[in-house]
Amino acid sequence: MNNTEYFQHAQQYLTGGVSSSFRYNPFTARPMYLSKAEGAYIYDLEGKRFIDFFMGHGACTLGHNRPEISVAMKQVFDIGFFAEFDHPLTGELAKKITQNIPAAERVRYVNSGSEATLLSIRLARGYTGRQKIVRIDGQFHGGHDYALVNNLAANIDRDNPGDRLSQVKHASAGIPLKVDETLYVIPWNNAELFEKLCKEHGHEIAAILMNPIDYNNGCIGSSAQYMQAIRRICDEHGIVFIIDEILSGFRTGMTGGHGYYGVAPDLCLFGKALTNGIPLAAVAGKEKIMMKIMDPVDPVVAGGTFSGNLFGCAAGIASLTIMEQAGFFDGWLERVNSFYTQLQTIFDEANFPAIVQGLGCTFGIYIGTREPVTNYHHIAERTNPELRKAFFLKCIEKGLYFHTDFTISAQHDEALLTQSLDILREVVREAKKRM
Numbered sequence: 001m002n003n004t005e006y007f008q009h010a011q012q013y014l015t016g017g018v019s020s021s022f023r024y025n026p027f028t029a030r031p032m033y034l035s036k037a038e039g040a041y042i043y044d045l046e047g048k049r050f051i052d053f054f055m056g057h058g059a060c061t062l063g064h065n066r067p068e069i070s071v072a073m074k075q076v077f078d079i080g081f082f083a084e085f086d087h088p089l090t091g092e093l094a095k096k097i098t099q100n101i102p103a104a105e106r107v108r109y110v111n112s113g114s115e116a117t118l119l120s121i122r123l124a125r126g127y128t129g130r131q132k133i134v135r136i137d138g139q140f141h142g143g144h145d146y147a148l149v150n151n152l153a154a155n156i157d158r159d160n161p162g163d164r165l166s167q168v169k170h171a172s173a174g175i176p177l178k179v180d181e182t183l184y185v186i187p188w189n190n191a192e193l194f195e196k197l198c199k200e201h202g203h204e205i206a207a208i209l210m211n212p213i214d215y216n217n218g219c220i221g222s223s224a225q226y227m228q229a230i231r232r233i234c235d236e237h238g239i240v241f242i243i244d245e246i247l248s249g250f251r252t253g254m255t256g257g258h259g260y261y262g263v264a265p266d267l268c269l270f271g272k273a274l275t276n277g278i279p280l281a282a283v284a285g286k287e288k289i290m291m292k293i294m295d296p297v298d299p300v301v302a303g304g305t306f307s308g309n310l311f312g313c314a315a316g317i318a319s320l321t322i323m324e325q326a327g328f329f330d331g332w333l334e335r336v337n338s339f340y341t342q343l344q345t346i347f348d349e350a351n352f353p354a355i356v357q358g359l360g361c362t363f364g365i366y367i368g369t370r371e372p373v374t375n376y377h378h379i380a381e382r383t384n385p386e387l388r389k390a391f392f393l394k395c396i397e398k399g400l401y402f403h404t405d406f407t408i409s410a411q412h413d414e415a416l417l418t419q420s421l422d423i424l425r426e427v428v429r430e431a432k433k434r435m
Ligand SMILES: Cc1ncc(COP(=O)(O)O)c(C=O)c1O
Pocket: 057, 111, 112, 113, 114, 115, 117, 140, 141, 142, 143, 211, 216, 244, 245, 246, 247, 248, 271, 272
């Protein structure tokens, strides 16, 4: 079956022909089905090869089908796989996480990033005895009820200029209205507003949850100063500072955005690149908070049949072992930064309105603007959705696969990046002709 035939076939059995609504490509408006993936390449059902800049929604930063991960999977088959028991591999991964990430004093596993954000919220509520969670307007934290509000730049409170609380905006049908009463939503990078909120309502706030670097809306960074201000305010008001590193982890180095900005969260959440494509995520953080799970009187319940599954743990050990190698990130990030500079030069020389913003191996391309995009309002105000769509459709047609967020894996070597830049140059040339 070719791609189109399979899409039609799958729709008879799978809702929408897919297992996740995020599989629909925002440019082609249909899912991409793969026959295989290898290194930096993906192959569709007709065997057409693409240089992949999606990398499994940022999960496969070390490359698809990485041999070391396959070896780890075989190791699990040799052990004999089972469920709902721990094995020494489970503890070995937790030890590695605590050794590499200073903020991670204790670890508990879940199976996905969404479960990690959900558990972290419950943990903060259980630990503080408070109900409210502060969320950032426009930030993505997965697919549960507390996360599916104000979750992308497209779902922000557009009327908020950035200096007041945002209205809660449901991003999905089926979210209980009661959820709104459990949240305060604030614009990002405004510590004064958070401080003001805490002065008035700190006694009812359990946690603030944020992404340190936003890669769900391209690439928008924060600052050390902002993150440190949030840290101080949390300390002053006894609020749990939760940093979601599900997408930002292991991209700028061995930690995540919190290490990059030099701030220590109370809880940090890792998934995706932690295991390089095998399901597992980790909630990690201060022992005194994590131990609320073991409270003999009033514990926070954190359990699941597949939590700490052996495949995920073995993949996590293999991934961290690769990334722990001295200098591992240096050559990769040098390549990546040179790619960003060269791509920006291509845009500038062609006088094509586009800005490349990258931090570590993940980046965004904002099309329609020459001004940097530094907040979520800028995306609607400055970028050009039609030009953006036409641009990325051309990229896909010419064999560069782009989806929602863009990652350059450790397997995108110099030659592949040069080839990608040549294709991007052609796409820009053709787009310019149509402008
Ligand atoms: C920042 C962030 N948090 C949480 C999640 C949810 O992770 P998962 O898709 O594994 O549930 C994602 C997924 O893209 C994410 O980008």
